[in-house]
Amino acid sequence: MVDDYSVLGFETRAIHAGQQPDPRTGAVIVPIYQTSTYAQDGVGGTREGGYEYSRTANPTRTALEQALASLEGARHALAFASGMAASDAVLRTTLRPGDHLVLGNDAYGGTFRLIDKVLSLWGIEHTVANLANVDEVRAALRPETKLIWCETPTNPLLGVADIAALAGVAHDADARLVVDNTFATPYLQTPLALGADIVVHSTTKYLGGHSDVVGGAVLTNEDDLREQLFYLRNAAGAVPGPFDAWLTLRGLKTLALRMERHSDNAELIVQTLAKHPKVSKVYYPGLPEHPGHEVAAKQMRRFGGMVSFRHADGEQAALELASRTKLFILAESLGGIESLIEHPGRMTHASTAGSTLEVPEDLIRLSVGIEDGTDLVADLTAALG
Incomplete structure (x- = not known):
């Protein structure tokens, strides 16, 4: 067994960290410990690893948490029943x-x-506040500010924030920086290494990667914060089941391969959209004209598989486009092996209507899958007309 996984490459850690062969049977893949409770050695005692009741701890979930911590470069990881449960x-x-x-x-x-x-x-x-503007963020701070909550890239407009700069602003104000790393994943970006205090994920998305599990995760290097989060999770009960943890762990093993293909296909699609007459604007950090391109190039390995664009003919045309594609499936969520298309204003971001976060009505968001890229381009081109 390897003593120090931190010296190994990302792809190796995704397959091996926290996932040693089962000591009793030799099973190469971590078992699904489908149990609610555990036999105790004595009254008031617990098994090694703290196993007494699966709301508190489960070996399959432990393996997932160890793998996530290794990939994010964190001391601690806690898995949750959903990304929103993790954020909450x-x-x-x-x-x-x-x-x-x-x-x-x-x-x-x-x-x-x-x-x-x-x-x-x-x-x-x-x-x-616009988190890409450090001065605007600094102006938004109050004496009672405790958190800056950042997504980068953002959902759905693919905005980019400078994590290291935001960390400096937060820490100067005695606040914490939280980074939602769902879009980038730890393969493309590691916020803790850039100064963030907490990372959250919807593991439903790229980490699980197959649109068959719902989950979330929180990662941090703070020991006291980990204990507080662990206590709340146990008290409130927002834990993933062992099969959910196993599915997510399975997805992690191919994360690096998938993110490369997602990025390849997204770049191919962006090239087509950028010159299409029915597209008025493309949002993708990989475009040189993107306002956050230089920051993204500095803090990300590649630019990811999410693409958004605006239809030149307005909202109705955008709605019709979302219903015309054959390979891109009209559905919410993202990060799976299959390509998805949605209208954020009517779907994932309907709750922002009438607020300062309201999204453009002609906006389309793509989660670009790992299919043949030329097939995806042909599908979009045909749907755009």
Whole structure:
């Protein structure tokens, strides 16, 4: 068994970290420990690893957490039942009534809904700012600010924020920087290494990678914060089941390969969209004219598989396009092996309507899969007409 996985490459860690052969049977793949409880050695005792009840800990989930921590370069990882459960745990652990956070002006609709509609009832306040503008972020800070909540790239406009710069702003204000790394994944970007304090993921997306599991994760290097998150997760019970953990762990093994193909296909599609007469604007960090291109090139390995664009003929044309593709499936979510298309204004970001985070009505978002890239280009071209 390898003593120090940190010295190994990403692809090797994705397959081996936390995933040693089962010591009892020699099973090469981590077993699905489909159990709710564990036999104890004595009253008040626990098995090695803290196993007493699967809401608290489960060996399959432990393996997933060890692998995630290795890939993100974190001391601690905690798996949750969904990405929103992970985000909720971070917010409820780090904030109290009267506290304030800064939220990006292109945040995921579900995150905005949780903060604006749910946490506001608890006395948590927020200010929306363009996180690509450090001066604007600094101006949004208050004495009671405890968090800057960042997505980069953002959902759905693919905005890019400078993680290291934001970390500096947060720490100068005695606040924490949280980075939602769902779009980039640890293969393309490792926020903790750039100064972030907390990383969150919807593991439903690229980490699971096959559109067959819902989950989330939180990663940090802070020991005390890990204990607080662990306590809340156990008390509130937002844990993934062992099969969910196993499916996500399976997905991690091919993450590097998939992200390369996602990126290849996205770049091919962007080349087509950028010169198509029915497309008025393309959002993709890999484009040299993208305002965040230089920052993305500095902090990301590649530019990922998410692409958004605006239809030159308006909202109705965008809606019709989303229903005309043959290979791109009209569906919410993202990050699976199959290509998806959606209309954010009517679907994933409907909760932002009428707010400062409202998305353009003619916007289309693509989750570019790993199919043959030329087939995907042909499908989009035909649908655009």
